[in-house]
Amino acid sequence: EDQVTQSPEALRLQEGESSSLNCSYTVSGLRGLFWYRQDPGKGPEFLFTLYSAGEEKEKERLKATLTKKESFLHITAPKPEDSATYLCALSGTASKLTFGTGTRLQVTL
């Protein structure tokens, strides 16, 4: 059974304080590892897809990396507008997305 575990559950950073969010997973055959951002009261918004270990993708202050067991979402010099819940999901042999419970990020001034 595909499983996704995200940590920490919540993270509070000061503006400019870089950190990483973790997504550990077990899957029999990885087709894709997805990162989404979700703002309160809204649907998830797609950020990245990673397909194989060693792959990295960047978008503004965010960089996603992938190993055979984990994915990290690195946030460099975050701003208050980066505050959101970040969701990790994977697509495996079941051909459906399995989501983690998310990391709630708060960035303060």
Added chain:
Amino acid sequence: DAEITQSPRHKITETGRQVTLACHQTWNHNNMFWYRQDLGHGLRLIHYSYGVQDTNKGEVSDGYSVSRSNTEDLPLTLESAASSQTSVYFCASSERIEEDEQFFGPGTRLTVL
């Protein structure tokens, strides 16, 4: 611009009533999905469809049904609403199945009293 919409955005109903949540997408995607989101559980798949006349059960399908009569719409029906179905419901669509990102609607908050 293409989009995915859900209606209503908020719904309060009583136990035992039938409820239908609408989902409409203009992406022309074949694949559509319904999820529910609850604290501590993340997003869980209820039903999904890979095209017109195709429907499949997800991990939490009991008490729910869907039908797909055209590409754009996938309505979700709660046959007899229960308090355990109080949740936020999201509809999503994608172009391909396994490897494509899914585009999500804004969600419907359903309360069953």
